[in-house]
Amino acid sequence: MRTVLAAWMALIAAATPGWAQEQSEADVALVGELMAFHGSKAIVEVMTTHCYETTGLDNAYKDAAANWYLRNVGYLDLADRVIARLGGGTEGQQKAAETYGGSQIMTAYNQAPDKDVFCRAFLEQIESEALDIDRQLPDILKRAQDISAS
Secondary structure, X not given: OHHHHHHHHHHXXXXXXXXXXXXXXXXXXXXXHHHHHHHHHHHHHHHHHHHHHHOOOOHHHHHHHHHHHHHHHHHHHHHXXXXXXXXXXXXXXXXXXXXXXXXXXXXXXXXXXXXXXHHHHHHHHHXXXXXXXXXXXXXXXXXXXXXXHO
């Protein structure tokens, strides 16, 4: 996931050169990193919906997604506040992060030899909180918290 995050941040930075000139490089990089929070949300939403539909409509996936959101909504709001404080992102940047996150997890799913096992393992990761933003992106979260507190 971290390799995917690094590639995604480079893609977002390259796609927004005019905006990058108006802000410091550090701010541009941090905004891109904070957009990964929304990419994480998309990953959870895409896979829980997909697995819900492909594993016999097991409601555990819907519950897991709802619980993930409740645990992480504050981090998503924090990211949005810090992004705004840093001058905002570009039009479509959040959507790009969500699309990228969703496409990356679907690629992993499509490459999995056993889709049911993949879905069950994904559910386990959500329920164990391993995919929560504070566990997946702790350094970025800390930087956002520091900015918000200053």
